[in-house]
Amino acid sequence: MNTAIVDALTSVLPPESVIINPDSMTGFLHDEAAWAPYGAPAAVVRPADTLEVQQVVKACIETGTALVPRGAGTGLSGGANAIDGCVIISFERMAKVLEIDHANHIARVQPGMVGDEFRAVLAEEGLWYGPDPASSPWSTIGGNVGTNAGGMCCVKYGVTADWVRELEVVTGTGEIVRLGRRTPKGVAGYDLRGLMVGSEGTLGVVTEIVVRVENLPPEPITVAGFFDSLIDAGNAVAAIRGQGIRPSALELVDRYCLQAVDEWKNMGLSADAEVVLIGRTDSPGAQGDAEAGAMLRCFDNAGATLSMRSSDAQEGDALYAARRLAYPALERLGPVLTEDICVPFTKVAEVLQECADIGERHGVLVASIAHAGDGNLHPLLITPPGDDEAEERAKAAFDEIIAAAIAAGGTVTGEHGIGLLKLDGLRQEVSPTVAEMYRAVKRALDPHGILNPGKAIPS
Structure with missing residues (x-):
């Protein structure tokens, strides 16, 4: 000890x-x-x-x-x-909302606050916070800041960094500082707030977060398209974005994920389709109706076997819940190695298919969920419990999928962070000069080398 x-x-x-x-x-x-x-x-x-x-x-x-x-x-x-x-x-004992400022549309919160609990507090005040990772029923605001988490709403509303105004941080030299500012605009000095968001605890320890909040958006309209192939679904995504439609969510769930959710929760959502796209619009009135209709047309033109609009909020919420539950449902089947690649919209169909092909070559089940609207793909590599040989094949497939993302002009992580699993991928993605810039920042802000060493940046 x-x-x-x-x-x-x-x-x-x-x-x-x-x-x-x-x-x-x-x-x-x-x-x-x-x-x-x-x-x-x-x-x-x-x-x-x-x-x-x-x-x-x-x-x-x-x-x-x-x-x-x-x-x-x-x-x-x-x-x-x-x-x-x-x-x-x-930070489980630092989990409070400290301030809600209606006039300036900001809130101050401690890092241990769970995302959905924060949203519930805001909703009672008629307010809303945008970042919505699938883990929001369990993950914390501080953890979301650490990885610059995105989620299902970020296609329209951006990722965590787009909502964080100011941070209180204990530095790597033991000082307490505030980074950023509460005003909507401000460019005085370097953006140290932006540097801290997504740094995975390697540059400072965040103890308070000031975020912007907005008025609650209207009740969303949910649409769904059912497809026989990942290619068709990917083409629908490209068509929606190509037409300039900005849904509040555009999520992809494949057959394996839907089946796993049904077997776990008996929600009756399994469909005779390889993949389902779930789209949402929270634009008001006629604009929302027009956006929902445009998404349905894109589904149909891309070859959807069925497209539908939710008849009420309950039906739409059930489809949305299936997407949120996909990862924990698959975890019940065995160890899950999760990818987090992000590629250009025009490459979504191609890379989704390539991920499936890689899994097939290695004899590994690859299930797919995705924040498809912003090209953030989550191929999930599932292996039988205790199967060491399958684990090795999954790791090889994991590395190939990372290489495929980089080759497509993408990145190795869209929101989960580098941590330990993506260090080799980051070495492939950035030049040695850029990697040394990362290390220089780390040395400057963590001169004693104590803050989460060995994570987030290549050594």
């Missing part, structure tokens, strides 16, 4: 803030990234406020101990995984 850090923590924090019993730390060891390595921490801390976070950072600096920030552990790249002898910092 790293006794020096344990002694340092227990001398400055109340007993309820520090966990050192190995059995009690089990639930904090890793996120949901299949097969990403993790170690044994020296301690888990659960600070109650920013000053306690500062004490933790200072203790880690003094003892040379790695510090790994953690949200709800729903990440899919290994970014929250423990390092041997490290301190895990969990």
Whole structure:
């Protein structure tokens, strides 16, 4: 055990803030990234406020101990995984909405606040927050900031960075700073707020988040198109975006995912189709009707075997829920290695098919879900539990899919982050010069090398 850090923590924090019993730390060891390595921490801390976070950072600096920030552990790249002898910092006790400013349309929230709980608080005030990852019933706002999460609404409303105005951060030197500003515009100095969002806890520890909020949008209209091939569905996506339609969501779910959801929740949604596109528009009145109709025409022109508009909000919500439940439903079948590639709209059909072909070549089941409207594809590689040989084949397929995304002019991650699983992919995507720029920023902001080392950027 790293006794020096344990002694340092227990001398400055109340007993309820520090966990050192190995059995009690089990639930904090890793996120949901299949097969990403993790170690044994020296301690888990659960600070109650920013000053306690500062004490933790200072203790880690003094003892040379790695510090790994953690949200709800729903990440899919290994970014929250423990390092041997490290301190895990969990924000479960910092989970409040601190301020809602109606006049300026902003809210201040602590990092441990769960996304859907935050949205529920805002809804009571007639307000709304855009980023909507499929994990929002479980993931935290702080975790979403760490990976710059997107989700199902980002095709129209953008990703987390588009909503974050200001951050309170404990730096890698143990100081408390505020980055960004509350005003809608501001270009004074470097955008350190933007640099911090998506940095996966490697540049600072976020303790407060100020986000912009908007008025609740109208009740959405949901449309669905059923297709016999990934190619046809991908062509429908390209057609919708090519016509300048901006749906509030455009999600893809394949047959494997729908079947898994049905077997788990018995929702009666399985269809005689290879893939379903679920589109939404929350534009008001006649504009919403026109956008829904235009999406249906794109479905039909691309070869949909069936296209439909929800008859009421309940039916639309059921289709949307199926998309949100797809990943946990597939997890029940065996370990899931999750891709997070993002490609140009015009390449969606081609790359979706290539992912399926790669799975077939390696003898690995590849199920597909996607934020198709912005080209963010999530091929899911599923293997039988305990099958080591299948695991190796899945890892090989994973690497080929990353290469295919880069070859198509895309990126290795759209919202899950690099963590541990995508380090090799990032090395392929960026030049050595750019990688050294990343390392230079890391050295400047984390001079002691304690903040989530070994994650997010190539060594």
